[in-house]
Structures are given as structure tokens and as C-alpha cells.
Amino acid sequence: MKHNDPIQAEERLREEFNRWASAGRGEEMAEEHAAIAAGLLAQMEFALDDKILDLGCGAGWLCGLLTDKVPQGQVVGIDVADEMVRRARERYAERVSLMFIRGEAEDIPWDENFFNKVISIESAYYWPEPGKAFQEIFRVLQPGGTVHILINLYKENVHSHQWREKLAVATHLLSGDEWCGLLTGAGFEQARHARIIDPRPVPDGYQSKWFESAEQMRRFRQEGALLVTGRKPAVPSWR
Numbered sequence: 001m002k003h004n005d006p007i008q009a010e011e012r013l014r015e016e017f018n019r020w021a022s023a024g025r026g027e028e029m030a031e032e033h034a035a036i037a038a039g040l041l042a043q044m045e046f047a048l049d050d051k052i053l054d055l056g057c058g059a060g061w062l063c064g065l066l067t068d069k070v071p072q073g074q075v076v077g078i079d080v081a082d083e084m085v086r087r088a089r090e091r092y093a094e095r096v097s098l099m100f101i102r103g104e105a106e107d108i109p110w111d112e113n114f115f116n117k118v119i120s121i122e123s124a125y126y127w128p129e130p131g132k133a134f135q136e137i138f139r140v141l142q143p144g145g146t147v148h149i150l151i152n153l154y155k156e157n158v159h160s161h162q163w164r165e166k167l168a169v170a171t172h173l174l175s176g177d178e179w180c181g182l183l184t185g186a187g188f189e190q191a192r193h194a195r196i197i198d199p200r201p202v203p204d205g206y207q208s209k210w211f212e213s214a215e216q217m218r219r220f221r222q223e224g225a226l227l228v229t230g231r232k233p234a235v236p237s238w239r
């Protein structure tokens with residue numbers, strides 16, 4: 001499916017992910033993405049007062065984990081789907097340092113130079129205009145702040161390519177180098193990509209609509225999720 005008008009594309013995403021949320025998919029994804037999220041968090045360093053944005057936060061489970069790591073900080077989850085945001089707010093109502101907002105990656109409803117980390121799991125390939133979204137991430141990050149994008153659908157992992165036909169919304173299929181190029185184009189430095197392996201075994205006979213066989217899912221997990229990282233320069237480039 002191709003991306004045409006970005007406004008229509010955002011509306012389509014909102015409708016589709018509202019459906020996912022109502023069907024409980026937001027909470028299911030906590031389980032599906034737990035291993036790669038743990039791999040990512042294990043290699044990040046957190047300060048107690050970090051200000052973190054989770055972009056495309058879904059049902060908010062990652063934000064819940066992050067607030068435990070930054071008890072004196074602030075965590076904000078943003079998602080295009082209002083039903084995801086509603087459920088996340090309901091689940092984490094008692095967490096005063098955690099907030100959920102409906103919004104788009106391409107037009108982040110937040111002040112500039114605020115966060116020192118932006119994290120996004122399994123969302124960036126849906127963004128109709130990822131280059132514009134990276135400019136927005138750059139804007140809301142403090143100088144020296146970092147971005148971590150983790151995705152399972154990317155060019156080098158051929159075992160996820162069939163998802164594109166099964167999904168009801170358009171997706172981008174880019175390589176690690178292409179994602180890094182978009183980050184660099186938005187002003188980030190030290191753009192790099194790496195892999196995070198999902199070490200969980202796949203039982204024989206495992207069936208899912210997303211994979212042709214248990215063996216294909218095994219290969220998909222061995223290939224790993226693509227982690228794309230970058231840093232907003234600590235000193236503005238005009239100095």
C-alpha cells in the first residue's frame with residue numbers, strides 16, 4: 001500500500017490503531033515486544049531525572065517501565081490513536097510523572113529542547129513522513145539528547161516483509177543505512193544501526209497469521225530487530 005496524502009494517511013492510522021486498541025492488541029504487544037524492549041533498555045543508561053518521550057507508545061507499557069527507571073524525571077507517551085491513549089491513561093492514572101497525549105510523530109505536541117531521550121518501538125515504519133518526524137524529534141530533544149528507534153519491519157529482515165501485505169495501513173520498508181540517512185538529514189550526529197535479538201525459543205508447530213511457519217518466526221527472531229540511534233549535537237551547528 002502506498003502513502004498518498006499525509007493527512008489521510010494519519011487518519012487511516014488513527015482508525016486502524018483504534019481498532020487494534022479496542023481488540024486488546026495494545027496490551028498484547030507488551031508481551032510480543034517485551035524481549036526486544038528489555039534488550040534495548042539493558043544497553044541504555046538512565047539518570048534518575050531523565051525526561052523521556054515514547055513516540056507511538058500504544059497502550060503505554062514501555063512508559064510504565066521507564067517511569068520506574070527515572071523516578072525523579074518525566075515520561076510522556078504520544079500516540080496517533082486516541083483509544084490507545086485512553087487505555088494507557090486509565091492503566092497508569094496513579095503515576096504522576098507519566099502523561100499520555102494523542103498526537104502525530106510528524107507534529108509532536110510539545111515544546112522544543114525538552115526531552116533528553118526519545119524512544120520508539122515498532123512504530124516508525126508506519127509514520128507517513130519519517131523524515132519530518134525526525135525533524136520533530138530533533139526539535140523536542142535537548143542539545144546532546146538521544147533518539148532510539150527499534151523496528152522489526154526493515155529491508156534486511158526478509159522474514160517480516162510479508163507483513164506489508166497483511167497490514168491494513170501503508171508501511172515503509174527501509175534499510176538500516178536508509179534510516180540512518182533520514183536521521184542525519186534531520187540534523188542528528190552519530191547515526192548508527194545495530195540489531196537486538198529476541199532470544200526466546202519458538203515452539204514447533206507455532207502458528208500465527210504473521211509468519212508462514214514456526215521456522216520462519218525462528219529466523220525472524222535470529223535476524224533481530226533493527227535499532228537506529230542518533231544524537232542531537234550538544235553545540236548548535238551554527239556556532
Ligand SMILES: C[S@@+](CC[C@H](N)C(=O)[O-])C[C@H]1O[C@@H](n2cnc3c(N)ncnc32)[C@H](O)[C@@H]1O
Nearest residue numbers: 017029056057058079080081104105121123126
Ligand atoms: C505496532 S504499534 C506499537 C505500539 C507500542 N510502541 C508497542 O511496542 O507496543 C504502533 C503504534 O504506533 C502508533 N503510530 C503509528 N503511526 C503514528 C504516527 N504517525 N504518530 C504517532 N503514533 C503513530 C500506532 O497508533 C500504534 O499505537
